[in-house]
Amino acid sequence: MAETATHTADHASEHGHETSTGLTNNKLAMWLFLGSECLLFGGLISTYMLYRGRVSDGPHPMAIFDIPFTSVSSFVLLMSSLTMVLAVSSAQRGDDSRTNLWLTITAVLGATFVGGQVYEFTAFIREGLGFSTSLFGSSFYTLTGFHGIHVSVGVLMLLSTVGIIRKNKITGNKAEVVELVGLYWHFVDVVWIIIFTLVYLIPS
Amino acid sequence: MSTSTEQHEHGMTDAGYIKIAIILAAITALEVSTYYVDFGPLFMPSLMIMMVVKFVMVVSYFMHLKFDSKIFTFLFYTGLGLALFVYITALATFKFFIS
Amino acid sequence: MAIIERPGTSTTPVVVTPQQTLGAVKRPVATKGWREWLFTVDHKKIGIMYGVVAMVFFIIGGVEALLIRLQLAMPDGQILSADKYNQMFTMHATTMVFLFAMPMAGAFANYFLPLQIGARDVAFPRINALSLWLLIIGGLVLNASWFLGGAADGGWFMYAPNSGPIFSPSHGVDFWVIGLQIAGVASLLGSINLIVTVLNMRAPGMSLMKMPVFTWMILVVQFLLVFSLPVITVALVLLMLQRSYGATFFDVSQGADPLLWQHLFWIFGHPEVYVLILPAFGIISEVLPTFARKPLFGYPFVVFSGASIGLVGFGVWAHHMFASGLGPVSVAVFSVATMAIAIPTGVKIFNWLLTMWGGKIWYTTAMNFAIGLVVLFTIGGLSGVTHSVAPSDTQQTDTYYIVAHFHYVLFGGMVFGLFSGFYYWWPKVFGKMLNEKLGAWNFWFMVIGMNMTFGPMHILGLQGQPRRMYVWTEARAGEGFFNLGFWNLVASIGSFILAVGVLFFLINVVITARSKQQAPLDPWDARTLEWLTTSPPKAHNFDRIPVVHHLDEFFHRKYEEDTATHTMKKVAEGEDLVRAEGDAADAHIHLPSPSYWPILLSIGVGLLGLGVVYGIPMMVIGFAITLFSAYGWVLEPSVAEEIDFEPSDNDGNTKEIAPLG
Numbered sequence: 001m002a003e004t005a006t007h008t009a010d011h012a013s014e015h016g017h018e019t020s021t022g023l024t025n026n027k028l029a030m031w032l033f034l035g036s037e038c039l040l041f042g043g044l045i046s047t048y049m050l051y052r053g054r055v056s057d058g059p060h061p062m063a064i065f066d067i068p069f070t071s072v073s074s075f076v077l078l079m080s081s082l083t084m085v086l087a088v089s090s091a092q093r094g095d096d097s098r099t100n101l102w103l104t105i106t107a108v109l110g111a112t113f114v115g116g117q118v119y120e121f122t123a124f125i126r127e128g129l130g131f132s133t134s135l136f137g138s139s140f141y142t143l144t145g146f147h148g149i150h151v152s153v154g155v156l157m158l159l160s161t162v163g164i165i166r167k168n169k170i171t172g173n174k175a176e177v178v179e180l181v182g183l184y185w186h187f188v189d190v191v192w193i194i195i196f197t198l199v200y201l202i203p204s
Numbered sequence: 205m206s207t208s209t210e211q212h213e214h215g216m217t218d219a220g221y222i223k224i225a226i227i228l229a230a231i232t233a234l235e236v237s238t239y240y241v242d243f244g245p246l247f248m249p250s251l252m253i254m255m256v257v258k259f260v261m262v263v264s265y266f267m268h269l270k271f272d273s274k275i276f277t278f279l280f281y282t283g284l285g286l287a288l289f290v291y292i293t294a295l296a297t298f299k300f301f302i303s
Numbered sequence: 304m305a306i307i308e309r310p311g312t313s314t315t316p317v318v319v320t321p322q323q324t325l326g327a328v329k330r331p332v333a334t335k336g337w338r339e340w341l342f343t344v345d346h347k348k349i350g351i352m353y354g355v356v357a358m359v360f361f362i363i364g365g366v367e368a369l370l371i372r373l374q375l376a377m378p379d380g381q382i383l384s385a386d387k388y389n390q391m392f393t394m395h396a397t398t399m400v401f402l403f404a405m406p407m408a409g410a411f412a413n414y415f416l417p418l419q420i421g422a423r424d425v426a427f428p429r430i431n432a433l434s435l436w437l438l439i440i441g442g443l444v445l446n447a448s449w450f451l452g453g454a455a456d457g458g459w460f461m462y463a464p465n466s467g468p469i470f471s472p473s474h475g476v477d478f479w480v481i482g483l484q485i486a487g488v489a490s491l492l493g494s495i496n497l498i499v500t501v502l503n504m505r506a507p508g509m510s511l512m513k514m515p516v517f518t519w520m521i522l523v524v525q526f527l528l529v530f531s532l533p534v535i536t537v538a539l540v541l542l543m544l545q546r547s548y549g550a551t552f553f554d555v556s557q558g559a560d561p562l563l564w565q566h567l568f569w570i571f572g573h574p575e576v577y578v579l580i581l582p583a584f585g586i587i588s589e590v591l592p593t594f595a596r597k598p599l600f601g602y603p604f605v606v607f608s609g610a611s612i613g614l615v616g617f618g619v620w621a622h623h624m625f626a627s628g629l630g631p632v633s634v635a636v637f638s639v640a641t642m643a644i645a646i647p648t649g650v651k652i653f654n655w656l657l658t659m660w661g662g663k664i665w666y667t668t669a670m671n672f673a674i675g676l677v678v679l680f681t682i683g684g685l686s687g688v689t690h691s692v693a694p695s696d697t698q699q700t701d702t703y704y705i706v707a708h709f710h711y712v713l714f715g716g717m718v719f720g721l722f723s724g725f726y727y728w729w730p731k732v733f734g735k736m737l738n739e740k741l742g743a744w745n746f747w748f749m750v751i752g753m754n755m756t757f758g759p760m761h762i763l764g765l766q767g768q769p770r771r772m773y774v775w776t777e778a779r780a781g782e783g784f785f786n787l788g789f790w791n792l793v794a795s796i797g798s799f800i801l802a803v804g805v806l807f808f809l810i811n812v813v814i815t816a817r818s819k820q821q822a823p824l825d826p827w828d829a830r831t832l833e834w835l836t837t838s839p840p841k842a843h844n845f846d847r848i849p850v851v852h853h854l855d856e857f858f859h860r861k862y863e864e865d866t867a868t869h870t871m872k873k874v875a876e877g878e879d880l881v882r883a884e885g886d887a888a889d890a891h892i893h894l895p896s897p898s899y900w901p902i903l904l905s906i907g908v909g910l911l912g913l914g915v916v917y918g919i920p921m922m923v924i925g926f927a928i929t930l931f932s933a934y935g936w937v938l939e940p941s942v943a944e945e946i947d948f949e950p951s952d953n954d955g956n957t958k959e960i961a962p963l964g
Binding site: 275282283286289290293294296297298299 | 502562566618620633
Binding site: 078 | 239276283286
């Protein structure tokens with residue numbers, strides 16, 4: 001081999017052209033992870049679909065869903081996808097301050113969504129839908145709670161990325177790191193697109 | 205990656221992203237309107253179509269799947285396809301789609 | 304580790320180490336002693352640790368099996384109480400499936416996959432270490448339950464609602480649910496890691512269709528894991544929420560559907576069956592051509608049948624539920640799908656037979672185990688086809704016939720494949736040959752023991768002895784040839800013969816470890832790239848990255864076709880090829896550096912999981928450790944920066960490190 005130095009592992013993947021497919025390891029891994037997550041959320045959504053009409057006790061779904069409220073928080077999450085993609089785009093141009101700005105806005109929108117979910121949960125509990133009240137209650141809180149945890153992890157990742165970029169402590173390719181966080185964030189958003197329709201808009 | 209391929213790889217401008225977001229917002233508004241307006245027999249199919257369109261738009265444009273390597277598309281849609289297959293089959297054995 | 308400087312032809316590469324990367328936190332640097340193993344990210348060391356862990360659990364699971372057979376040897380057994388018996392068979396199966404079979408396949412995959420594709424490590428070395436430590440933590444949590452109020456007792460499939468708090472009040476199932484979730488995360492990370500490794504880190508020239516079959520089968524297995532593990536995770540989460548937080552998913556009085564668990568479990572559980580067997584198929588697809596001295600017959604068929612087994616494996620799960628009242632349409636559909644999956648499996652069997660056909664077969668222990676797999680797996684496969692016929696299956700469900708079937712497939716198939724791999728690759732990993740004479744004892748005791756143990760179970764099952772019953776009575780044992788007592792005794796004696804066979808292997812390992820005799824570099828006249836380096840391989844695997852031109856690259860470097868006679872003629876010795884690689888070594892090789900974070904992170908996750916049983920404070924501590932390690936991980940470059948490397952002193956050594964031997 002003509003090269004005097006041979007890099008391995010993550011190191012090589014920072015320069016995608018050194019890998020067999022020309023794609024970076026990190027991005028391949030992220031897409032695989034998202035493919036896997038499809039089956040995770042698929043299972044939770046199916047459980048909810050199977051059980052949503054089974055209300056032995058407590059309120060029925062259509063009696064407590066606040067569609068206008070959830071529509072607004074869905075819209076907030078949807079728009080956070082736009083700000084996220086603008087962050088990725090800024091990162092690819094190498095514009096750190098814009099990147100940080102858009103990432104922060106995305107995190108704020110995400111936190112707003114989580115806040116809305118917390119408010120929704122407390123309202124539902126007040127109206128008599130506990131975690132153990134009915135099959136509907138258990139499966140509803142599990143599905144949306146799981147999604148909420150994903151959003152919260154995403155918010156943490158966004159804020160951490162901002163911090164790391166500001167301190168210039170990033171390991172690896174900056175634009176790629178932002179892009180990976182973005183892929184995760186958009187996935188969480190598309191899961192909500194499905195939940196919003198199947199759980200909230202279609203009456204059981 | 206060199207800068208010349210950058211544009212090709214992520215072939216969208218910020219204005220393009222905003223356009224996509226506006227379309228997504230419009231579809232969402234339409235979705236919510238089904239709650240207030242009676243769509244009759246079109247209710248279920250229209251909601252499902254709008255959901256799928258939104259899903260595909262975010263995945264294709266915001267997640268760059270349309271501009272990126274086909275391997276990513278393969279990995280993600282394999283997971284999605286398997287999920288649809290196994291869970292719809294499982295729900296079918298519960299006679300979910302009959303009632 | 305870290306950067307290995309190889310000035311020209313020097314035989315002792317000097318290890319230069321990072322002194323400091325994160326301000327206060329120094330990176331681990333040891334290349335000797337326990338620290339070397341605890342913080343390593345070297346896929347070979349991780350592979351060996353996987354193997355050791357799996358072997359320990361194999362022995363634990365084996366002892367559990369022997370206790371079960373002791374209990375059933377005589378009518379009205381007194382060895383175990385009904386409750387202990389339930390725990391015993393549950394933990395036997397759980398241990399063997401999740402803590403022996405999968406990690407042992409992981410050991411082979413970790414060690415040989417990068418070597419077979421000509422890579423220096425896996426794609427994510429630290430995640431690789433994390434997978435190992437999470438698996439160990441998961442295994443400890445699972446088995447800790449024995450000492451903390453009793454182990455899980457619901458069978459390895461843990462059918463809900465039977466596994467709910469009413470029927471299983473001890474914390475056993477809680478530990479089981481938590482342990483398997485942790486082990487599941489470990490497998491998921493491992494599978495993503497290995498897929499990316501195969502896709503991205505192949506040596507130049509190694510297209511997908513030039514990859515060794517073992518690598519191919521491991522790739523298929525990792526895809527199965529990526530897409531099936533999340534399903535069992537859903538099931539485990541639902542059960543955990545039900546048992547510990549009052550959810551109602553499996554509460555029939557609330558209108559729950561008891562089949563929900565069964566569907567989720569078997570959507571995962573059936574691909575899992577192929578996760579267990581395909582690595583063994585991969586191993587013997589390397590062993591059979593080597594010892595038949597012929598290329599594998601129909602390589603593309605073996606590859607594509609493996610891939611189609613993987614795909615169809617996702618569409619047959621409900622055949623585990625024929626007796627549950629699915630309805631005639633579902634049963635018919637899944638019955639046909641199940642018959643279909645026998646086709647690619649049969650294709651593989653014929654490929655192996657035709658590989659041996661006309662070959663000059665060299666009967667080593669590795670070869671014996673491989674042939675054993677072909678024979679025993681076929682028996683198990685045929686009884687499997689009888690289950691695909693739903694009316695017949697209804698008769699067989701929950702009898703010993705099923706136990707006989709899956710032990711032929713898993714013991715006769717999977718375990719024999721893994722043992723074949725031990726004998727084949729031992730000289731590669733440890734540089735010493737396992738004793739062939741002891742190997743013969745090992746093999747024949749295992750063959751005889753395994754047939755004596757599981758063969759009679761066909762009869763027991765068809766005579767109606769149910770699985771999972773802790774006693775049988777003389778009054779109902781029947782008479783003559785079909786007497787249950789006789790065959791139960793035979794099976795129990797067989798299980799001890801089997802255990803002696805495994806003991807021979809362990810003795811063989813000890814004797815080999817003490818022996819001073821080094822193995823030749825190419826003892827089997829092998830065919831694939833892992834033999835194109837020293838035994839054991841150096842930390843950086845290959846002195847230079849090989850350029851691949853052929854399927855079975857190593858073979859084609861040794862042999863050339865004689866155009867006159869159309870036969871392959873040996874033109875080079877493997878040993879010389881390996882030496883030539885050393886002479887042409889790359890000058891600087893950067894390897895990923897060791898790290899504290901994988902092991903610390905997995906401890907955090909373990910505490911987080913135990914918090915489900917022991918309350919919020921433990922959960923908070925676990926979460927804090929997890930978060931701290933995650934940040935440490937993110938801020939630490941996987942390969943230490945150049946500035947972290949201190950220039951070496953005159954002897955070529957840094958302060959803290961000795962040269963790599």
